[in-house]
Amino acid sequence: MLLVSVCTLALLGSRYDPGSAMSAPADVAVAPLTVESDSAGVLRAAADTCLERLVRGLTGLGVSVARYPELSEKTLARARPVPLAVLGHVHRAEGLIQAELRLLEVESGDELRSYFNADKAPDAVGDLGSGAAKRIAQVILERRTQRP
Secondary structure (H helix, E strand, O other): OHHHHHHHHHHHHOOOOOOOOOOOOOOEEEOOOEEOOOOOOHHHHHHHHHHHHHHHHHHHOOOOEEEOOOOOOOOHHHHOOOOEEEEEEEEEEOOEEEEEEEEEEOOOOOEEEEEEEEEOOHHHHHOHHHHHHHHHHHHHHHHHHHOO
């Protein structure tokens, strides 16, 4: 009985560990979106909402996601062997909250796609994650079917 409980807990608590040789590489790496100075915390909240909706959308579509808290364009190689990464940025311009998500190839650093949204409402900007997840999942699923 105890063995079953321990095994169940181990399975329930398992997550992709980038350093583990036993884990299969995730389909995509994600990092927290960068945010321009934001004394009220509105941009950070929109960025976090966007990321959570992206991750939820991807995993709901069968895409495995690895989180890298300090991933950037300069440190993209840290995500290997994960083939793709999503990096993003949120800022204010012209009275709007603007967000951008970029799908990058980890090996080359090439940008494959980018997704934008701008709105006065932070929650509407957060919806970028849900919409981008569908498109990113399509790219990943196409790549899976093209593998030899």
